[in-house]
Amino acid sequence: MNVKHHLSDEFLIEYAAGSLSEGWSLAVASHLALCPECRQRLHAMEGAAGALLDKADESANEDEAWARFKARAADIKVEEVKLEAPKATKQTVVLPEPLRSYVGGDLADLKWRALGRGAYQILIETKDKNTQVRLLRIPAGKPVPEHTHEGRELTLVLAGSFHDGEELFARGDIEEADGDLLHTPKATEGEDCICLAVTEAPLKFSSWIVRLVQPILKI
Amino acid sequence: MNNKNSGGSEAEDLAKAEMVRLLSIVGRDRSADAFEAIFRFYAPRIRSFMAAKTKDRQAAEELMQETMTAVWNKAGQFDPARGNVSAWIYTIARNVRIDAYRRKRPEFDMNDPAFVADDVAPADQEFQQIQEAQLLRGAMATLPEEQLDVLRRAFFDEASHSTIARDLGVPLGTVKSRIRLAFEKLRSSLEGRL
Ligand SMILES: [Zn+2]
Numbered sequence: 292m293n294v295k296h297h298l299s300d301e302f303l304i305e306y307a308a309g310s311l312s313e314g315w316s317l318a319v320a321s322h323l324a325l326c327p328e329c330r331q332r333l334h335a336m337e338g339a340a341g342a343l344l345d346k347a348d349e350s351a352n353e354d355e356a357w358a359r360f361k362a363r364a365a366d367i368k369v370e371e372v373k374l375e376a377p378k379a380t381k382q383t384v385v386l387p388e389p390l391r392s393y394v395g396g397d398l399a400d401l402k403w404r405a406l407g408r409g410a411y412q413i414l415i416e417t418k419d420k421n422t423q424v425r426l427l428r429i430p431a432g433k434p435v436p437e438h439t440h441e442g443r444e445l446t447l448v449l450a451g452s453f454h455d456g457e458e459l460f461a462r463g464d465i466e467e468a469d470g471d472l473l474h475t476p477k478a479t480e481g482e483d484c485i486c487l488a489v490t491e492a493p494l495k496f497s498s499w500i501v502r503l504v505q506p507i508l509k510i
Numbered sequence: 511m512n513n514k515n516s517g518g519s520e521a522e523d524l525a526k527a528e529m530v531r532l533l534s535i536v537g538r539d540r541s542a543d544a545f546e547a548i549f550r551f552y553a554p555r556i557r558s559f560m561a562a563k564t565k566d567r568q569a570a571e572e573l574m575q576e577t578m579t580a581v582w583n584k585a586g587q588f589d590p591a592r593g594n595v596s597a598w599i600y601t602i603a604r605n606v607r608i609d610a611y612r613r614k615r616p617e618f619d620m621n622d623p624a625f626v627a628d629d630v631a632p633a634d635q636e637f638q639q640i641q642e643a644q645l646l647r648g649a650m651a652t653l654p655e656e657q658l659d660v661l662r663r664a665f666f667d668e669a670s671h672s673t674i675a676r677d678l679g680v681p682l683g684t685v686k687s688r689i690r691l692a693f694e695k696l697r698s699s700l701e702g703r704l
Pocket residue numbers: 294296297298322326328329330
């Protein structure tokens with residue numbers, strides 16, 4: 292598998308800094324699980340942050356702080372951490388962590404909710420009030436009317452694929468869209484496309500996949 | 511072969527190698543003496559990292575103590591072959607801060623069967639990691655102040671790109687391009703490592 296569409300510096304740096312909210316971070320972390328290249332970039336960013344930390348010197352007398360630490364450390368029992376060996380069962384798992392834990396299982400365990408026109412969704416709960424997170428299953432070969440977005444959107448492909456213009460998005464690929472982008476995605480023939488879609492919360496159905504079925508829901 | 515390490519001083523590299531050594535000793539022997547040197551170096555830095563967000567000396571002090579406690583506890587998990595103590599301690603400080611603000615940051619799991627591993631051989635990776643910390647420091651030292659300032663705001667203040675643009679009074683595109691230029695420079699310095 293070769294991931295072709297990656298995270299932007301903007302999302303990645305916010306994730307590295309810990310300032311990215313939970314909903315977006317779920318899509319970012321799930322892409323990272325499938326993409327060694329972006330993990331390498333994340334690693335470099337954390338290295339840069341470490342170098343900034345080195346330079347953040349404020350000379351201070353640390354005698355008092357060190358004394359406080361020692362008093363505290365006396366009460367600490369260090370737990371032995373057993374490093375987990377990679378799980379031996381190499382059966383095909385489609386949904387990577389952390390996503391799988393959020394939805395409570397892999398594809399076979401999911402309880403899809405029909406949206407009509409052959410599309411399904413699962414709403415994923417987070418504590419993040421600023422995003423909507425959902426897993427979507429879109430029927431193979433389904434075209435999507437032209438539209439623009441309002442607000443940021445991340446779409447991570449987990450199974451199947453979709454075309455957006457000349458670009459093909461397959462497993463592991465992440466599409467980042469914002470308000471300026473006009474695009475015409477279409478799920479590829481042959482296999483349903485399963486995606487994780489994160490959108491800004493107040494704009495309920497801004498995801499292109501959800502717009503496909505929006506007329507039926509009359510929301 | 512490009513061993514030029516423009517800006518990053520040799521003394522600094524030695525000090526870093528010493529930190530790797532000390533942290534390994536702490537991990538192995540729970541040596542408070544070894545930890546004291548680590549504490550005295552990182553405590554003021556982590557305090558100022560925390561203060562960037564809390565704006566409160568007392569709270570920053572407490573979060574620093576929590577971070578150093580976590581470093582003490584996790585020292586045995588630090589892999590010396592990874593070589594970059596500052597980056598490792600940064601991630602611990604970042605996570606302490608996230609917990610303090612009761613936020614969640616979902617993470618991937620390297621032991622997950624769906625995880626796609628790097629195809630670089632572990633031996634090569636070790637070699638790369640050791641050089642990497644050094645190269646990063648050297649490259650960071652060559653970045654113009656306006657790029658470092660944007661990175662500092664992103665990592666220390668947790669400012670979004672649009673917040674940084676507003677605070678600096680520059681267009682959003684300027685912030686994005688400063689970040690892009692900074693990481694292009696860091697990336698190319700890492701790619702030139704062999
Ligand atoms: Zn990627």
